[in-house]
Every structure is written in structure tokens, then in C-alpha cells.
Amino acid sequence: MTRTQSQTSRQAGGTPLVELRDISIAFGGVQAVDRVSLDLYPGEVVGLLGHNGAGKSTLIKILSGAYRKDSGEILINGERAEIDSPADARRYNIETIYQTLALADNLDAASNLFLGRELTTPLGFVDDARMEAETRKILARLNPNFRKFSEPVSALSGGQRQSVAIARAVYFNAKILIMDEPTAALGVHETKMVADLIQELKAQGLGIFLISHDTREMMELCDRVSVMKNGQMIGTERVEDVTEDDILSMIIMGRNPKREAVPA
Amino acid sequence: MTDHTGDTARDNVAAHGGQGPRRGNLFARFIGATELDTRLLGMVGALALIWVGFHVYGELANGFGAFLTPRNLWNLTVQTSSIGIMACGMVLVIITRNIDLSVGSILGFCAIVMGVVQVNILPQYLGLGHPLIWIVAIICGLLVGTAIGAFHGALIAYGGIPAFIVTLGGLLVWRGAAFLVARGETISPVDPTFSLLGGGPYGSIGAAGSWIVGILGCLAVLALIAFGRRQRVRFHFPLRPVWAEAVLAALGCALVIGAVLLVNAYHWPRGIVNRYAEAEGITIPEGGLEISHGFAIPVLILLAVAIVMSVVMRMTRFGRYVYAIGGNPEAAELAGIDSRMMTVKIFAIMGFLAGLSAVVASARLNSATNALGELDELFVIAAAVIGGTSLAGGVGTIYGAILGALVMQSLQTGMVLVGFDAAMQRVVVGGVLVLAVWLDILYRRRSK
Structure with missing residues (x-):
């Protein structure tokens, strides 16, 4: 039910909660994120997939204020947002759950x-x-x-x-929640708990970015999935339009079979 | 991170409330109910052992145990002040995974600056003995100390130079600067009011004043316990049993009153009493005139610093961020804490306290020399570390550091009293430092 809500909001041309436009960042000579665009609607879960070093976490850290982008722009509710620090991100109600959890032990x-x-x-x-x-x-x-x-x-x-x-x-x-590998360190029971929580938050109208390596889990939890490779965006698809194999080949080959199958 | 096997065991320990090893039912129940820190008790035990040990050794070897006398213990509190004041700042520095090797030199430099200001400069303009002299001199010293600390902090935080290197440089630079400012001369005597801050018969608050401090101390102990209980009731947290609260209150008050009785039991030396009586025109009665020292002013300064710093560490955001940076610098950064600015502030506080220590140390000597505070950095670091501050960061308390300073000073004093020479003293102090840290590591491993 929530899934259809977010879809209608998206299809009706509503304003996305977050819009990342042509984001780039380089560390030394490495282009970690290369002109990547991505959006997120209220009540939607968008998954980010890709190998280690594909640029997912870096992209997300730009949104959460941990890194400063070299170029591109971030729009929150359709308005340009300046996010230069974690404190800025918090002002826009962006909350992040880092893979390392970022707790003071x-x-x-x-x-x-x-x-x-x-x-x-x-x-x-x-x-x-x-x-x-x-x-x-x-x-x-x-x-x-x-x-x-x-x-x-x-x-x-x-x-x-x-x-x-x-x-x-x-x-x-939080209005916008970023979860970096939220279930990587958890047992079966606790993973279920996180999945339930994601559904609950979604129903409350939050937009969630989810990063994970577990393709099957992503198919279950997300409305759309985006695949990155070598800092570039390979493609973003609705989960009901693709199979797990399609996603895997995007991750591994860096090609979108879905788009290639349909002649232009 | 996912060590599920250990969870049940840890949960069981947690269910009984508190940490630490549990042995003997009665003792365990006492610790559990009063929520006393077992580590703190261990340090108090070590201190008692040192005190009694030196006293007994003195009795056996020299026929006279000089340690557990009001005179020695009073002197011990005064001697601990200078190191104790700086140790309060060193705790913050070490918690945030830094080190400050320059505190002894900053102390020396500040002392020389204050000496020059009050002896060479101000009397020219204000006239000798002007009541503003000591105040202006102290403000200058504290400002110089704070500025040097902030400068070190900025080099560390914004320049990216390791604290070890910056403060090792500072150790040499400020000691050298202290020599250059006074061309190596000893500056004395200092302003008479200033010299009171170093203690001595006149620099103590007497019996009545000490009782007032003691009563305030007891009231503070009772208020803290009552306030803590009220907060717990308000938020429905588990309460300590009433008998445990009563024991804590009684222990706290007994400690305070014991301290008052001790400092009041140490009387002025006869010579000073005679001079004082002569100056004030008092005739000395038949049995002699007994005037109590009471708390020495430097001890009260240390007490004030300890209270302020404890409040800062436990009850302010600043203190919380100090611990957070020490526990996980990255997490602190992601939580929006400006850890660079924090580093500058922490070193500025350290510098300020080194300046304050310079006041106490030079006032006590009644002079400022460029060698003042030499090797103090090592005693200060040792005090903080013996007091439970972890060099790995994130852990440490103000009261621990002061207890650590007391342990160091007790060792030093005790060895002087039983007649160890300087070389032997260094061997023992060095050995004790390493031993104390090793015991601490063993303790932490076991309580994990």
C-alpha cells in the first residue's frame, strides 16, 4: 500500500524530497563519484547497490554532510540546499545511520x-x-x-x-533517512526488526536511502534500486520491473540489460 | 562487533547493577548498593598502604614514624597542589588522545613573567606594595599561559602537527624563553599578598575558616546525595537502598570533617607565633599560644579547580564532547562536533592551569626562577595516568587525577622522610608509574 502511495506521488510529478543533480567528488586523482543524479520521494525506499568502492557510501556522505561535493547540486523539497557539514544536514532533517554506527564506545x-x-x-x-x-x-x-x-x-x-x-x-x-548497511552485522531476528522498522517509517512518509550488498534483501525492502560502478550511475529501476539477475549483471558488468534489451 | 556469545554473561553481570569483579557476598552487596567505583576504592587502598608503609618503615628504621603526623600530611596537601592543578587539565588532554609535554616549561615561563611584572615593572608605576600589583601580575600570568596553550592547540588542530612534537618543542622553547626574559636571574621577593597564595602559616585560613569550609563541604555532600535521589525518583530509575545513601553521606561527611580536624591539628611553629604575637601586641599565655594552620590557600585553589573541572566534565556539553572525541573521533565529527576548536580550547585550559600552577609554585618559593617546574610534565602525566586516565583515550576523571597526584607526592615525600637519596627516588617513582599502568591494564581486561 505504501509502495503505491510513493509511486503515485512520483508519477503525479510531485516534488521529490531529495534531488541529487550531477554530483561529483574526487579524492586525489580518483573520481569517486562522477556526475551522479538520484532522487527520492516521500514514503519511498531507494536502494543503492554496487561493489565496494563503487561510490555509494561516498555519495551518501555528501548528502549527510561528511564530505563536500566538488560540483553538482542538492535540492531538498525542490529548493537548493547547502550542505557543508553534518550539522547542516541535520538542519534539513537528514539523519544517517553509518555502517560503522558512529558511536562513541x-x-x-x-x-x-x-x-x-x-x-x-x-x-x-x-x-x-x-x-x-x-x-x-x-x-x-x-x-x-x-x-x-x-x-x-x-x-x-x-x-x-x-x-x-x-x-x-x-x-x-528525520524526514530523510540514510542507512548504510543497516543489517550487515545483525542476526536473523534483528534483521527482521530493522525491516519492520523500515516499513513503519516508510508509512510515516519518510524517504529512505538504503545501502546494502544483499540483493535479495534490497528487492524486498526497496521501491527502486540504483546501481553504481566506478563512481558512475549505471541505472535506477523499479524493483517490480527487474529480476535479481538483472541487478546482478548491472553490478558486475556495469551494463543495464533492461535498457539494452529495448531497442532505442 | 557481533560477539553474541558473550552477551548472556554480560547481561547477567549487568542485571546485578554495576561493573567490576564480585567477591564475597557482603562486600559485593555493599559495592552494588552504594554504586562506589571499585577502581576508586583500589586507589584509596593503595594510598593508605603507602602512608602506613612509610610511617611504619620510619618507626622501624629511624625509630620515628614521621609520615602520619599532622605536620607532614598538611605539607603533603600543599605540595600536591601545584601538580594536582595541572593534572586536572592533563586529564582532558589525554582523554582526547593527545599529550602535553610543555606544562612544566609553561609554568616556568608564566612564573618568570609574573615575577618580572610584579617586581620589575609594576612598582615603578604603582609604587611598591600597591594592592593592585598581585592581581595584575596573576592576570598577566594566566593570560600568558592560556595564550601559549591555545597556540599549541591551534598548531595541533589546524596545522596537523602531532601534539607530542608541538609540546616537545614547547618544552624547549618556553624553558629557553623563561631564561631569556629574566636573563637567567632569580626574581625575588615577590609581592607579599601574592606570596600568601603559596601557603605557609600566613597563607592558610585558620581553624574557624577551615570549619566553615568543612561545614560547606558536608552540606554539599548531603545536597548532592539528595539531589541525585530526587532525579532518580522523578524519572523512575532504580534507587539506592536508603542505608546505602546513609553510608555514603556518613563517609563523605566523615572525610570532610577528618580533613578539617587534621589541618587544624597542625599548629604554627613557635618562632612564627612569637613574631606574630609581638607584631599584634598579644601577650603569650603560660602554656604557649596555639594557632592552627587550617587549610592552606593553594589547597583551596586546587579544590576549586577540581570542583569546576568536575562540573565541566560531567555536566556540560563541552565535557561530554571531550569524552566523545576520545571515544571515537570520527563519530564526534559526524555528530557535528568541531573537534579542532575543541582541541584549541582544551590546550588553552591546560595552559591556563599551568599559569595558575605557576602562581602557587612561585608564591610558595617566594621567588620566580627559570628552572621552576622542571620535570613537572612527567609528574603531571604520571598523576593523570595513575589516576586512571587511559592513554588510548576516552577514559579519565578529575578526582582520579588528583588522587594520582597525591599518590605521586606521597611517594616522593615518604622517600625523603625515610632518607632515600634523589637517585633512588627517581628509580622508585619511575618503577611505580609503569607498575600502576600495568595494574590498570590488568584491571580493565578483567572487568571487560
Whole structure:
């Protein structure tokens, strides 16, 4: 149902939530991302696929403010957005769950969840009690088994750490969510939990960029998939229009069989 | 990252609340209920061992245990001040995975600057003994220290030069500069009011003042415990049992009152009492006039620094970011923390505290020499590390660093009292530093 919603919003020519236009970035002599364009609509999940070093994570880090693009433009809700730092991205309600989770291992769950955006008392001191209470609330929803609120996150399991990273993105009312390999380190049960959460967030109208190596998982979770190779965009297809084999050949061969099969 | 096998074991430990090894039911219950840091208890135990050890050794070897006397312990607190003040800053530096080798030289340079300002420059304009002299001199010293620290921080953060190199350079540059400014001369005597900040009979607050400090201290302990409990009730977090709260309150107050009794038990030397009585026109009664030292001013300065820095580290965003940068610099950066600016600020604080230490150290000597603070960097780093600050970053506390400074100074003082020579002292201090870090590594491995 959500899938059809996002499709109609897209087909009706609505404004995309995010539009990346001709984004390029080079590191030294390497063109890591080469004139890539991509868009994302409300309530839509767009998957990014490709080999390691294809440029997926780099592209996504430009949107999340971790890297600065060399050229191209970013539009949020149809308006030009200047994203030069992670703080800028947060102002546009862009939240990112990094593959490394980006947690400070020595701090507890609440400190990590609110890192950079601490709740403070009227005197300007950090309000640890209120932050822990908020953390307990949101984690009760995301991961009811979570108990270790007063221990550093280094004492948590992979799934629990993931819960903290996800809670951080969800708590601050993200409109645009970027998830870099969110299930790579998780067990079966926890992977299912993330999949359910993605459906829930989608239904709330968030736009989600998902990066993964697992083609089958992407076919299940995404509305559209984009494949990158050597910094270039090979193609973006709706999942119901392609087979897993089509996607694999795009990843491996860097060609879009779907487009080539249809004579121009 | 996905070590699922260890989870159940860890969950079980967590279910009992708190960390650390658990042995003996009663002790475990006590630690669990009071939520005391076992590491802290270990350090207090080590300190007690050093104190009693030196005292007993003195009794056996020299027939006189000089360590556990009010006089020695009072001196110990004064001697710890200078290193302790700087250790509070070194904790921040080391938590963020940096090091500062230049603090001893910054101290020396600041002391010379303050000496020149109050002895050579200001009296020309204000007249000797003007009440503004000591204040202006201190402000100059603190500004110079802060500026040097910020400059080091900027070279590290924006220049990309490793902290080790920048501050190793600073170690030589500022020691040399201290010599150049005063052409190698010793500047003395310093302004009389300034010299009070170094302690001594006149630089102490006396019995009544110490009781006021003690009562304020007890009230603070009670307020902290009550406030903590109220916060937990408000957010429905698990509470400590009432008996545990009572034990903590009693321990805290006993410690404070014990300290007051101790510093008040150390009386002024007879000669100074006679001179004082003569100057004030008091006739000395039959049994002699007993005037208590009370807390020395440098100790109160250290106390103030410790309280302010603890509040900064535990209750402000700045402190939170210091820990975050130490725990995972990349994550801190991605959370929007400007870690370069943080580095500049942290080194500026370190410089400020080195300047403050220079006030205490030169006031205590009643003079400024270009050699003041030599080798202090090593004692300061040792104090922070012995106090549990991890060189790998992300871990460390202010109270730990001060306890560490106290341990270092206790060793030093104890060896002087039992008659070890300087060479032997260095051998022991060096060995203890390595041993302490090794024990800390073993402790962390076990509690993981």
C-alpha cells in the first residue's frame, strides 16, 4: 500500500524530497563519484547497490554532510540546499545511520543518542536524567529487550548498538533517512526488526536511502534500486520491473540489460 | 562487533547493577548498593598502604614514624597542589588522545613573567606594595599561559602537527624563553599578598575558616546525595537502598570533617607565633599560644579547580564532547562536533592551569626562577595516568587525577622522610608509574 502511495506521488510529478543533480567528488586523482543524479520521494525506499568502492557510501556522505561535493547540486523539497557539514544536514532533517554506527564506545546509550544535540537544564547543564528517560522511551519501542542504559555502548551486542544508532536517527524526526548497511552485522531476528522498522517509517512518509550488498534483501525492502560502478550511475529501476539477475549483471558488468534489451 | 556469545554473561553481570569483579557476598552487596567505583576504592587502598608503609618503615628504621603526623600530611596537601592543578587539565588532554609535554616549561615561563611584572615593572608605576600589583601580575600570568596553550592547540588542530612534537618543542622553547626574559636571574621577593597564595602559616585560613569550609563541604555532600535521589525518583530509575545513601553521606561527611580536624591539628611553629604575637601586641599565655594552620590557600585553589573541572566534565556539553572525541573521533565529527576548536580550547585550559600552577609554585618559593617546574610534565602525566586516565583515550576523571597526584607526592615525600637519596627516588617513582599502568591494564581486561 505504501509502495503505491510513493509511486503515485512520483508519477503525479510531485516534488521529490531529495534531488541529487550531477554530483561529483574526487579524492586525489580518483573520481569517486562522477556526475551522479538520484532522487527520492516521500514514503519511498531507494536502494543503492554496487561493489565496494563503487561510490555509494561516498555519495551518501555528501548528502549527510561528511564530505563536500566538488560540483553538482542538492535540492531538498525542490529548493537548493547547502550542505557543508553534518550539522547542516541535520538542519534539513537528514539523519544517517553509518555502517560503522558512529558511536562513541565509552559513552552510554543516552549520551550517544543525544551526542551533539544534548538536552539541557535551564542553567545550560546537560540533563542526563531527562535524556536517559527519553532514551528509555524510544528504545522500549524499537527494542523492548534493551536494558543496559547505564553502561558504555562498548558493552552492548551488535544488535543493541544498532538499536542505539537507529534510535538516534528516529528520535530527531528525520524526514530523510540514510542507512548504510543497516543489517550487515545483525542476526536473523534483528534483521527482521530493522525491516519492520523500515516499513513503519516508510508509512510515516519518510524517504529512505538504503545501502546494502544483499540483493535479495534490497528487492524486498526497496521501491527502486540504483546501481553504481566506478563512481558512475549505471541505472535506477523499479524493483517490480527487474529480476535479481538483472541487478546482478548491472553490478558486475556495469551494463543495464533492461535498457539494452529495448531497442532505442 | 557481533560477539553474541558473550552477551548472556554480560547481561547477567549487568542485571546485578554495576561493573567490576564480585567477591564475597557482603562486600559485593555493599559495592552494588552504594554504586562506589571499585577502581576508586583500589586507589584509596593503595594510598593508605603507602602512608602506613612509610610511617611504619620510619618507626622501624629511624625509630620515628614521621609520615602520619599532622605536620607532614598538611605539607603533603600543599605540595600536591601545584601538580594536582595541572593534572586536572592533563586529564582532558589525554582523554582526547593527545599529550602535553610543555606544562612544566609553561609554568616556568608564566612564573618568570609574573615575577618580572610584579617586581620589575609594576612598582615603578604603582609604587611598591600597591594592592593592585598581585592581581595584575596573576592576570598577566594566566593570560600568558592560556595564550601559549591555545597556540599549541591551534598548531595541533589546524596545522596537523602531532601534539607530542608541538609540546616537545614547547618544552624547549618556553624553558629557553623563561631564561631569556629574566636573563637567567632569580626574581625575588615577590609581592607579599601574592606570596600568601603559596601557603605557609600566613597563607592558610585558620581553624574557624577551615570549619566553615568543612561545614560547606558536608552540606554539599548531603545536597548532592539528595539531589541525585530526587532525579532518580522523578524519572523512575532504580534507587539506592536508603542505608546505602546513609553510608555514603556518613563517609563523605566523615572525610570532610577528618580533613578539617587534621589541618587544624597542625599548629604554627613557635618562632612564627612569637613574631606574630609581638607584631599584634598579644601577650603569650603560660602554656604557649596555639594557632592552627587550617587549610592552606593553594589547597583551596586546587579544590576549586577540581570542583569546576568536575562540573565541566560531567555536566556540560563541552565535557561530554571531550569524552566523545576520545571515544571515537570520527563519530564526534559526524555528530557535528568541531573537534579542532575543541582541541584549541582544551590546550588553552591546560595552559591556563599551568599559569595558575605557576602562581602557587612561585608564591610558595617566594621567588620566580627559570628552572621552576622542571620535570613537572612527567609528574603531571604520571598523576593523570595513575589516576586512571587511559592513554588510548576516552577514559579519565578529575578526582582520579588528583588522587594520582597525591599518590605521586606521597611517594616522593615518604622517600625523603625515610632518607632515600634523589637517585633512588627517581628509580622508585619511575618503577611505580609503569607498575600502576600495568595494574590498570590488568584491571580493565578483567572487568571487560
